[in-house]
Amino acid sequence: MLPVVLLCCGAMSAQTSAPVEIPSVQLPPELARVLTDYEKAWTAKDAAGLSKIFAEDGFVLSSDAPMVRGRTAIEKFYAGKGGLLFLRAVAYQTHGDTGYVIGGFTNRAGGPDIGKYTLTLKKDKSGEWLIMSDMDNGNGGR
Numbered sequence: 338m339l340p341v342v343l344l345c346c347g348a349m350s351a352q353t354s355a356p357v358e359i360p361s362v363q364l365p366p367e368l369a370r371v372l373t374d375y376e377k378a379w380t381a382k383d384a385a386g387l388s389k390i391f392a393e394d395g396f397v398l399s400s401d402a403p404m405v406r407g408r409t410a411i412e413k414f415y416a417g418k419g420g421l422l423f424l425r426a427v428a429y430q431t432h433g434d435t436g437y438v439i440g441g442f443t444n445r446a447g448g449p450d451i452g453k454y455t456l457t458l459k460k461d462k463s464g465e466w467l468i469m470s471d472m473d474n475g476n477g478g479r
């Protein structure tokens with residue numbers, strides 16, 4: 338029985354080692370624009386500008402906060418919030434007028450991710466990608 342316990346504990350130890358950072362991917366320009374606009378508005382603490390990159394009926398799904406729906410509510414939710422933000426993508430896909438971007442974020446250029454996000458996207462009538470939902474959370478303790 339003792340060897341089984343040792344094997345079990347060794348496997349558990351390996352599972353708790355530091356996570357390997359998932360490599361970034363390059364987004365097509367029309368999707369990269371969404372992230373760039375988000376970074377600019379967040380850094381400038383521009384809640385009105387930030388709300389405009391969301392679909393009219395978009396959602397914000399932040400940790401430790403109720404769901405927020407619609408540009409007016411999103412602008413109100415983001416009022417007074419912001420600071421340095423650097424977004425990176427690790428995965429994306431589009432199909433027709435829907436898509437998603439999954440990635441990480443940090444508050445210093447080149448720094449390790451302090452959180453992660455998923456954006457669901459939809460194209461508006463003009464063909465511009467907008468955020469339908471933004472879900473993010475921190476990495477806890479990092």
